[in-house]
Amino acid sequence: MMTQRLKLFYGLLGAVVGLCIGTFLKSFNTMETLSRCDMFTVPTVQFKSPLDIINLTAEETILNSQRNLVFVGVMSSKDFLETRAKAVYETWGKSVPGRIAFFSSEGSSCDDLPVVALHGVDDRYPPQKKSFMMLHYMYEHFIDKFEWFLRADDDVFIKPDKLEKFLRRVDSTKAQFIGQAGRGNNEEFGLLSLEYDENFCMGGPGIIMSRQTLKRVAPHIPTCLKNLYSTHEDVEVGRCVQKFAGIPCTWNYEMQSIFHHNSSGIRAFSSNLKKKEVHSAITLHPIKRSPLMHRMYAYYLGLLSQELRQQSLYLHRDIAQMISLLQIPKSHHMLAHGVPLFRENDNFNFLDDHDILGNNPSLNRHIPENLKEIIEWDFLAKSIYSAAHSNPKRKMESALKEGLDDVIREIMENINTYSRQRGRVIEYREILYGYSRVNPMHGHDLILDLLLVYKKYRGKKMTVPVRKHLYVQRSFTETRIREIVDDPEIAYRDFVQNNSTILRFTDKMKSIFNEKLNKFSEYYSSQGKRPRMPTESTNSDKIIFVLPLSGRYETFLRFLNNFEDVILRNNENVDLIVSLFIESTDPKVSLLLQIVDDLNRNYSRRAIITIKLYGEFSRGVAIDRAIQSGHIKDHDIIFLIDVDILYSSLTLKRIRQNTIKHKQVYLPIVFSEYNPELVSAIPTPPNMHLDNENFLFDYRRMEKNYQFYANQSTIVNNESGYFREFGYGLASIYKCDIMNNKINGFVTDIKGWGLEDVKFLEKILTASHQIQNQYLLSIAEGNEFKNISNFNLNIFRSPDPSLIHIFHHITCDKNLEKNQYKMCLGTKSNTLGNFRLLKEKYFIKNNFMGFVGRVKEVIAN
Known part of the structure; x- marks a missing residue:
């Protein structure tokens, strides 16, 4: 009896030992790959350490630097380093609130980019091995240097300022796996070996991991590489995170607009960029061509400048309010560095006039003292009706139409900010009518009557047309003059180090402008004549x-x-x-x-x-x-x-x-x-x-x-x-x-x-x-x-x-x-005459009906 028990015990022990040996041999190749991965801590191509590649010092950590929020790893290849990757680095890449590096195959290099050539990795597609090796590289060298780690493709556009605001609101000490959740398209659904409660973060728009998530996943990358169930690397990364970090990709529906994927393929973002998703998203994917990446970046900078101008208005209003509350005279109020807040003796070294820029929005900013100072409104409908315009009824100009579209888009975004929590949405239909005027000192005033549709889809469902009045003031900001030089970095450094360069240029421009203005006035006011100008031509074209x-x-x-x-x-x-x-x-x-x-x-x-x-x-x-x-x-x-x-x-x-x-x-x-x-x-x-x-x-x-x-x-x-x-x-x-x-x-x-x-x-x-x-x-x-x-x-x-x-x-x-x-x-x-002149000359001073008869006679002839 004892002999049979011993035989059974030794048999089970042998089976366990055999299973362990088999598992070890099965994973040997993967472990060898990771051991090779350790070898590229001293790359043979760049001859730089990992910290030198991304220009990071050993002393910089999360605790003592604001530039260590996120590490962005961009997957690329030898074929795209000089095009897509360079376009990324020349646009949004240098502005990320952290560091960025481009991961490519073994032997890749580019002098102008921080490139990591992954040892033992090629550019074959699908890039499962490249993706996992990039994550392992981040873990080996930067796990204690950054709070967040972002995996991106070289055809994604990221807004650095919005990315920073988003990440600073999320707890980085917890395991986080953030992106646009996916379960496969219609053809792939059910074929990716995902359980009913499993998903993955789509790789195109970008994937964000917290440091805690990467710590949990990285040691198990050998297992994930040896157990691939599909050809999609983002699916396999999601499966690995789900298994070893215990968290799925964020299920939040809003991630579709935050991490936006355009399904137009290679034609994505090649048309009009004034769209809701372009304005609201943090990442935009895909942008396949370098010129389109630069075009998107130029548009993004325009949006950013608008936001900065709006912020400057808020600051002017705060300053004006504080000066009023503290009852500080203008002549006594100075900044800490000695620059006055107000214009004194035509000094250009001042921070603008807060009496104008500091006013709160109001349609009564301008108070006319007489009839001539009244600014007339234009009536907006299908056409524009203007009493002061030479063409009193005309089509809406493209600039005004574009401005109205911008205003309505921003208003609707604000109205629908919390629409999903409330179970309703409000849709814009058309402008019923409106009024518009431009005050050169303050801005563009609008009064709009909009037709909207209120849709409630939670509880008692209903669809109701509604009207809404809007009172909008688009304030003007200060005018700035800057000197254009070939190298923008030099220009920025000179401005920071020596502000007098810009001030001298401003004074020079002022003198030139006044001189030209005087000549212009003399030219057109001298005895009412059209004087002869010099006959020299600017070029020789006939x-x-x-x-x-x-x-x-x-x-x-x-x-x-x-x-x-x-x-x-x-x-x-x-x-x-x-x-x-x-x-x-x-x-x-x-x-x-x-x-x-x-x-x-x-x-x-x-x-x-x-x-x-x-x-x-x-x-x-x-x-x-x-x-x-x-x-x-x-x-x-x-x-x-x-x-x-x-x-x-x-x-x-x-x-x-x-x-x-x-x-x-x-x-x-x-x-x-x-x-x-x-x-x-x-x-x-x-x-x-x-x-x-x-x-x-x-x-x-x-x-x-x-x-x-x-x-x-x-x-x-x-x-x-x-x-x-x-x-x-x-x-x-x-x-x-x-x-x-x-x-x-x-x-x-x-x-x-x-x-x-x-x-x-x-x-x-x-x-x-x-x-x-x-x-x-x-x-x-x-x-x-x-x-x-x-x-x-x-x-x-x-x-x-x-x-x-x-x-x-x-x-x-x-x-x-x-x-x-x-x-x-x-x-x-x-050709009859100016409206005001005709009104004053014939309607007020003379017999109007006699004037009408005279006009009819002139037109008839």
Whole structure:
């Protein structure tokens, strides 16, 4: 009996010993791998210690440094170190509240990056071994140096400031496994060997472990590597954490927005970035291409600057409130380092005016002392209605529309901050109406009536439309001037070490600005005349004036006088192409052509070219024929002009300065005169006619009439005329740009008056928008898009007082298309005069009904 018991005991003992030996032999290869991992504490490639790689001293610990919050390990490969990894390091990588290192295969190196070449690891996919070896490296060398450890890919964008705020709210002494929880997609669900209560943190948007979690997991990495159940490394890391740290990935639903994954693949974040998830997330994934990473970083910096400006306003308000409560006089209040809080004797070394920036938000900040100081509101609906605007009803400008979208997005985010806890959500539908005004001293005021939808999904479910009034004030902050240098690090160091550099630059800019402002004032106020400017050009590119013409020969004579006076006599590098629609029975045509030939002979060069056209007049066809002709070279600047325009040498300078090849189209905002029959602020031009018998004598007489008119007091102000902001007929563009296959010439399908300039503008904007989208998509998809940066036309508009549209009566043909006829009537109405002037002159002082009858008579004629 005893012998049988001994045999059974020895048998069991042998089985246990055999099992232990088998387990040891099974794990031997993994242990050998980890022993090799210990060997890269002295890497053979970098010849740097782990602390030197991330620029960390041995004395720095969690207890004595604020830069030891998190260690970010970015998994990359040899193929992406110079592209993706470098883009990460050049953008958000240097701003993390801790340190960052890039983990790649054995033999990897990059002089500009903190790279760890993992010994015995290659770049094969899936990267299970690379991921686990990276975690082991963190544990071996940095476990006591950081509170948190973040595993990231080289195609993720992380907002360092939001990451820091998030991590400092979480207890790092406890085991934490944070990320966007996943259980596999529809095809993989149930095939990843996960229990019903198990999940994993998706690796793409990033995975965060506390120091306690990494301590529990790292010693068991050999076991996890030898027991892989899937090809997904993030699934296996999650399984390992669940088994040995005893915690799953965070189940919180909000992690989907905090660690955001865009399912668009390679096209992710290549479109508009003004989206809720971009603003609210801490990490954004994936960004596959370096240019898109830099684009996202530039947008992030813009958001960050907005937040900093808002914080500065809060500080100004706190200072102003404390000064008021403590009753401290301005002259006695100084900062500790001796810089005054308030402007004294034009000293630029001050911290701005708290009487303005320190005001709390209110629609009554500005208190007008008289009627002239009242700032009028614009009414917002489907259109904008403005009493003070030259176009009282117009479409909403893109800048205002974008600003409203920003305001509504922020408001809705604030409204729905605690919506999930309350079991409801409020959705935005539309703006019913609103009011808008801009106070230059304080900011942009908005009163909005919004249509919202209240949805309750917990308890008694309900969906109810609601209206909400918003009173919003977007405050302006102070104006700052900074000097731009090539190296931003040098600029920042110089600013910190020696603030006087910026102050001297500010004083210099002030003196230059005052000097230019005085010259500008003298230039436009000297006896109401339009003085001649120097004729030197900013560059040598030729300007080609393109003038469509049909009839109106007397006005054309005035145009020729202007051309001779400004261009020919000063030998400017400018030609004129006249696209002339001819009626065979008109005897004045031959006289005009003879005048043109006479001018060309007198100035020894053919500066005026005439293209004869026949048939029904079309401004688009006339312009396109001139552009397509061989008289214009690819590097010439085309300036589309009307016969009613007077110009000066300053016009030529502005055309050359503001028209940029492949980059910018210049659409000047022309000053248009009011009807002198209704507003007697402008001298009426002398009668000009063409004598069929003596054209040369009449042309010289026309020159005298032109000089008489040009020397009169043509003052650019609200009483004499208006800047035609909604007119796009005058345009400056290089021929190579207008003939690009995206634009392919001028619009030629418009007959009669107007609308062709609007269609041409839409053509440019559409082409530019398509190219930008194609550029971003080509970057996202990794395709080459050659010469994309050489053609990206922007529209530049600016009021140009050197371009004056001389008043002439407009006849609107009722047979025009509806939109053309409406635009024609609108332009005709705008020439009646300034709203305030007409109200004061005719409605208040004179008989209003008599004025209405006079206006009807003028319009009828």
